[in-house]
Amino acid sequence: xxxxxxxxxxxxxxxxxxxxxxxxxxxxxxxxxxxxxxxxxxxxxxxxxxxxxxxxxxxxxxxxxxxxxxxxxxxxxxxxxxxxxxxxxxxxxxxxxxxxxxxxxxxxxxxxxxxxxxxxxxxxxxxxxxxxxxxxxxxxxxxxxxxxxxxxxxxxxxxxxxxxxxxxxxxxxxxxxxxxxxxxxxxxxxxxxxxxxxxxxxxxxxxxxxxxxxxxxxxxxxxxxxxxxxxxxxxxxxxxxxxxxxxxxxxxxxxxxxxxxxxxxxxxxxxxxxxxxxxxxxxxxxxxxxxxxxxxxxxxxxxxxxxxxxxxxxxxxxxxxxxxxxxxxxxxxxxxxxxxxxxxxxxx
Amino acid sequence: xxxxxxxxxxxxxxxxxxxxxxxxxxxxxxxxxxxxxxxxxxxxxxxxxxxxxxxxxxxxxxxxxxxxxxxxxxxxxxxxxxxxxxxxxxxxxxxxxxxxxxxxxxxxxxxxxxxxxxxxxxxxxxxxxxxxxxxxxxxxxxxxxxxxxxxxxxxxxxxxxxxxxxxxxxxxxxxxxxxxxxxxxxxxxxxxxxxxxxxxxxxxxxxxxxxxxxxxxxxxxxxxxxxxxxxxxxxxxxxxxxxxxxxxxxxxxxxxxxxxxxxxxxxxxxxxxxxxxxxxxxxxxxxxxxxxxxxxxxxxxxxxxxxxxxxxxxxxxxxxxxxxxxxxxxxxxxxxxxxxxxxxxxxxxxxxxxxxxxxxxxxxxxxxxxxxxxxxxxxxxxxxxxxxxxxxxxxxxxxxxxxxxxxxxxxxxxxxxxxxxxxxxxxxxxxxxxxxxxxxxxxxxxxxxxxxxxxxxxxxxxxxxxxxxxxxxxxxxxxxxxxxxxxxxxxxxxxxxxxxxxxxxxxxxxxxxxxxxxxxxxxxxxxxxxxxxxxxxxxxxxxxxxxxxxxxxxxxxxxxxxxxxxxxxxxxxxxxxxxxxxxxxxx
Numbered sequence: 001x002x003x004x005x006x007x008x009x010x011x012x013x014x015x016x017x018x019x020x021x022x023x024x025x026x027x028x029x030x031x032x033x034x035x036x037x038x039x040x041x042x043x044x045x046x047x048x049x050x051x052x053x054x055x056x057x058x059x060x061x062x063x064x065x066x067x068x069x070x071x072x073x074x075x076x077x078x079x080x081x082x083x084x085x086x087x088x089x090x091x092x093x094x095x096x097x098x099x100x101x102x103x104x105x106x107x108x109x110x111x112x113x114x115x116x117x118x119x120x121x122x123x124x125x126x127x128x129x130x131x132x133x134x135x136x137x138x139x140x141x142x143x144x145x146x147x148x149x150x151x152x153x154x155x156x157x158x159x160x161x162x163x164x165x166x167x168x169x170x171x172x173x174x175x176x177x178x179x180x181x182x183x184x185x186x187x188x189x190x191x192x193x194x195x196x197x198x199x200x201x202x203x204x205x206x207x208x209x210x211x212x213x214x215x216x217x218x219x220x221x222x223x224x225x226x227x228x229x230x231x232x233x234x235x236x237x238x239x240x241x242x243x244x245x246x247x248x249x250x251x252x253x254x255x256x257x258x259x260x261x262x263x264x265x266x267x268x269x270x271x272x273x274x275x276x277x278x279x280x281x282x283x284x285x286x287x288x289x290x291x292x293x294x295x296x297x298x299x300x301x302x303x304x305x306x307x308x309x310x311x312x313x314x315x316x317x318x319x320x321x322x323x324x325x326x327x328x329x330x331x332x333x334x335x336x337x338x339x340x341x342x343x344x345x346x347x348x
Numbered sequence: 349x350x351x352x353x354x355x356x357x358x359x360x361x362x363x364x365x366x367x368x369x370x371x372x373x374x375x376x377x378x379x380x381x382x383x384x385x386x387x388x389x390x391x392x393x394x395x396x397x398x399x400x401x402x403x404x405x406x407x408x409x410x411x412x413x414x415x416x417x418x419x420x421x422x423x424x425x426x427x428x429x430x431x432x433x434x435x436x437x438x439x440x441x442x443x444x445x446x447x448x449x450x451x452x453x454x455x456x457x458x459x460x461x462x463x464x465x466x467x468x469x470x471x472x473x474x475x476x477x478x479x480x481x482x483x484x485x486x487x488x489x490x491x492x493x494x495x496x497x498x499x500x501x502x503x504x505x506x507x508x509x510x511x512x513x514x515x516x517x518x519x520x521x522x523x524x525x526x527x528x529x530x531x532x533x534x535x536x537x538x539x540x541x542x543x544x545x546x547x548x549x550x551x552x553x554x555x556x557x558x559x560x561x562x563x564x565x566x567x568x569x570x571x572x573x574x575x576x577x578x579x580x581x582x583x584x585x586x587x588x589x590x591x592x593x594x595x596x597x598x599x600x601x602x603x604x605x606x607x608x609x610x611x612x613x614x615x616x617x618x619x620x621x622x623x624x625x626x627x628x629x630x631x632x633x634x635x636x637x638x639x640x641x642x643x644x645x646x647x648x649x650x651x652x653x654x655x656x657x658x659x660x661x662x663x664x665x666x667x668x669x670x671x672x673x674x675x676x677x678x679x680x681x682x683x684x685x686x687x688x689x690x691x692x693x694x695x696x697x698x699x700x701x702x703x704x705x706x707x708x709x710x711x712x713x714x715x716x717x718x719x720x721x722x723x724x725x726x727x728x729x730x731x732x733x734x735x736x737x738x739x740x741x742x743x744x745x746x747x748x749x750x751x752x753x754x755x756x757x758x759x760x761x762x763x764x765x766x767x768x769x770x771x772x773x774x775x776x777x778x779x780x781x782x783x784x785x786x787x788x789x790x791x792x793x794x795x796x797x798x799x800x801x802x803x804x805x806x807x808x809x810x811x812x813x814x815x816x817x818x819x820x821x822x823x824x825x826x827x828x829x830x831x832x833x834x835x836x837x838x839x840x841x842x843x844x845x846x847x848x849x850x851x852x853x854x855x856x857x858x859x860x861x862x863x864x865x866x867x868x869x870x871x872x873x874x875x876x877x878x879x880x881x882x883x884x885x886x887x888x889x890x891x892x893x894x895x896x897x898x899x900x901x902x903x904x905x906x907x908x909x910x911x912x913x914x915x916x917x918x919x920x921x922x923x924x925x926x927x928x929x930x931x932x933x934x935x
Contacts, residue, residue, distance in 0.1 A: 251739050
């Protein structure tokens with residue numbers, strides 16, 4: 001009989017520590033000896049580069065994939081042929097596609113996103129002036145959603161397990177379910193009709209003051225909050241069933257320690273992963289909220305750009321959105337490997 | 349043919365009625381309300397809700413309710429169109445990598461993952477920039493934006509089918525990739541794809557409403573619900589119902605579509621969305637039906653560590669009732685005594701130990717004539733002082749050391765909190781104690797080990813750390829629930845030795861639970877044999893073979909092979925024994 005490996009490590013506890021686990025993993029795969037974190041970082045940055053490249057190609061292709069003549073489409077049937085030809089030259093569309101692509105990339109590297117067909121201003125200027133509102137909105141909504149979802153999810157999970165307050169549990173569950181189903185633009189309409197029209201205490205549109213931001217942030221945060229609270233609830237339920245939670249209870253620790261010290265860290269990985277998805281969703285959802293509340297952000301820009309076929313503006317805004325999404329994904333992955341030393345994303 | 353239960357459940361009926369209603373609106377809405385939806389009236393323009401116009405009228409005096417009803421047709425058709433694009437596009441994109449060679453597979457799944465990183469609205473805006481702001485453009489855009497989700501789903505489903513034995517067998521006998529797809533993969537992935545298609549339809553409906561609302565979908569003079577909402581919100585100060593009306597239609601239809609996914613679900617719903625609510629409800633019903641505790645109380649013997657009389661534990665069953673798992677057992681442990689409980693799986697031995705520790709949680713229920721730990725009544729609400737005493741005087745060790753230590757906390761944190769919380773010891777003092785505890789269970793380099801996480805410990809070491817945790821306080825009782833079952837033979841012996849050393853060191857009593865009668869008789873003073881929630885016999889461990897009278901105990905002993913066992917014959921098997929009939933004469 002071969003001696004089990006755990007037995008040998010027990011006989012000589014130091015043996016297991018002759019090298020960090022990373023080295024063993026490296027040996028197993030026959031890969032160069034890199035710590036799992038470093039090799040994860042390499043792979044992650046590589047993926048980011050590929051994603052970014054595809055996004056740039058994608059935004060470049062928008063104008064080329066448009067059926068028919070994009071310039072004629074943008075300028076309308078009444079525009080003179082001279083104007084169409086001149087605009088085409090300005091956009092560089094008469095050059096070979098490869099050359100256009102290299103010009104596009106060169107422009108991006110210089111921070112030149114082209115000139116809007118509508119306003120005739122550089123797209124980069126518009127982007128710079130519009131980004132702050134969108135980012136503020138998304139980040140504020142995310143913070144509100146995360147800060148409320150955690151206590152709500154934990155409380156509903158504990159309350160549902162205790163078996164008491166049956167009606168309250170059902171009501172909370174139904175309310176969360178409803179908030180997940182109702183899309184944010186309808187939530188916004190409901191909020192406006194209650195707080196701006198019936199009660200008249202908050203403005204229905206505009207941007208710049210704290211008062212102006214309350215309704216948009218709530219409208220944007222409610223759905224993700226309910227969803228995240230559900231995830232926290234389900235995760236908490238799973239963790240509370242774990243044997244280590246019985247161990248914690250067998251130590252007769254006060255409830256505060258049982259839930260916050262022993263349970264909370266174990267739901268973080270799943271919560272953060274979903275949280276990241278929600279944050280990217282929030283970035284896009286600002287489009288609707290900005291339109292409803294007339295907020296001068298990227299969302300209102302892209303909607304009017306698509307309506308007027310202002311292709312340089314569309315390309316610029318889509319690129320900025322995509323970079324934000326990729327950035328959020330990277331950030332979440334980095335946070336995950338930092339807080340969870342055993343994170344499965346390290347594996348591949 | 350029997351009607352499937354899912355069609356007659358409340359959810360199923362709601363979904364069926366809802367779908368019938370939607371189909372009716374889509375088919376007949378135009379002919380029933382088409383005239384009033386188009387009838388302009390300057391006198392009635394921008395009117396609020398009234399009996400004639402429940403949602404009011406629009407800028408041309410057209411009835412908004414009629415327009416909502418007629419708009420259903422376009423909303424539903426466009427939703428169906430976009431859903432079909434999502435599903436077909438996604439399934440094709442997902443099945444190609446499932447039957448492709450590795451490089452192609454990696455390329456396509458990588459591409460799917462990349463697309464999935466982007467929220468649907470962003471993808472929809474991207475595509476809608478290409479096809480422009482029109483109903484068909486929006487349908488294509490939303491359809492394609494939903495495809496990656498489906499691609500990922502069908503790829504996952506297909507590759508799980510591809511990995512099954514019968515598919516491997518089919519490949520070996522030369523069935524080509526397309527044959528495998530048609531004969532095995534598609535039939536086996538159809539049902540889950542259908543369920544998700546219904547969920548997808550719900551999302552698509554909301555997405556369409558969003559795009560039309562932004563002005564990027566259906567264009568005037570045509571209208572769907574999103575378009576009506578867009579027109580309504582501009583006049584929200586005048587008539588909120590112009591916006592709320594179409595909003596209600598959108599939400600209701602979205603709910604109907606997502607409920608309809610239930611119609612295709614065979615087993616209990618797997619989505620987490622309302623599972624907790626459901627199981628919680630069942631649990632609550634069970635608890636309210638359960639009998640109230642009947643407490644006899646009464647003082648126990650002060651010399652005992654554990655004194656339980658008529659201990660009963662019950663749990664809810666599938667149908668909401670309560671099932672008793674431990675049927676009124678009497679049980680005592682003297683100070684320093686090692687008591688073993690043996691029995692097969694389901695005999696109630698672990699449940700008994702959890703009840704003694706006072707750790708049966710709702711919805712489980714403990715009833716006892718008497719349940720004392722030392723002088724603490726475990727049946728009553730515990731005071732802070734009682735908790736502090738229990739925290740240091742009673743310790744538990746579980747079967748699987750891989751799951752009984754918290755993976756997110758260091759070993760040190762998990763050891764020191766016992767004394768920090770219950771004895772108000774300082775961090776440094778607790779640390780010193782933890783080092784001593786680990787050393788006494790044979791873990792060297794204890795100081796560094798305290799800073800490590802459980803996953804850096806081997807299985808045997810984790811179990812020893814659990815014993816070390818018991819040594820942090822001044823234990824009077826250590827409950828060890830199959831502490832060696834998950835470990836291999838060599839480590840088992842080490843752990844048992846450590847446990848005995850700990851007992852010798854502290855004088856604590858041990859309640860040792862195991863299904864292994866040989867192991868138990870080697871360690872314990874007294875062996876309690878349990879079967880089906882009853883104690884069938886209590887025997888002195890030293891004379892187990894001689895004193896055992898009960899046939900079940902004898903059978904357990906006979907099952908243990910020893911040096912003299914005739915290896916040419918099969919080992920004995922415990923047949924069916926009726927515990928009630930067998931025990932009644934003895935008691």
